[in-house]
Amino acid sequence: MKTLAALIPLAALGMAPPESRENLSGGSAYFSECVAGKAYYTVCLGYLMGMVDAPIMNTGKTPDEAVYCPRSGATYEQNRDVFHKYLQEHPAYRHISTHMLFLMAMNEAFPCKSSPFFTIDPETGEMFISLPKPRPGA
Numbered sequence: 001m002k003t004l005a006a007l008i009p010l011a012a013l014g015m016a017p018p019e020s021r022e023n024l025s026g027g028s029a030y031f032s033e034c035v036a037g038k039a040y041y042t043v044c045l046g047y048l049m050g051m052v053d054a055p056i057m058n059t060g061k062t063p064d065e066a067v068y069c070p071r072s073g074a075t076y077e078q079n080r081d082v083f084h085k086y087l088q089e090h091p092a093y094r095h096i097s098t099h100m101l102f103l104m105a106m107n108e109a110f111p112c113k114s115s116p117f118f119t120i121d122p123e124t125g126e127m128f129i130s131l132p133k134p135r136p137g138a
Contacts (some may be wrong), residue, residue, distance in 0.1 A: 045080065065125050
């Protein structure tokens with residue numbers, strides 16, 4: 001019993017992310033920690049939950065004005081899968097903030113009727129948001 005009691009604190013230490021863990025606000029850091037590394041599942045899922053639950057660019061907007069229109073009932077894991085797939089398919093975009101990358105991924109996967117378009121200039125790496133325009137099939 002003493003051995004088990006001694007191992008519990010050690011196990012807890014092994015699950016905690018190290019102090020040197022990168023800040024997840026940058027796309028490259030998020031990708032290396034949460035997509036490629038997958039070492040800190042709860043930290044990464046918590047960060048993603050914050051992005052899913054705080055769609056600041058959709059606040060107070062109708063579906064015709066919103067940046068994206070998520071499917072009702074989608075789980076955090078389903079949103080994560082969409083976001084991680086986007087990061088894997090667009091390695092050149094990872095210099096952008098994680099939150100903007102999340103918005104871009106959701107915008108591409110779940111566009112609204114008149115969502116703006118996000119584009120990246122391949123020469124400069126700058127991001128541009130177009131004026132909303134009707135999308136076919138959205």
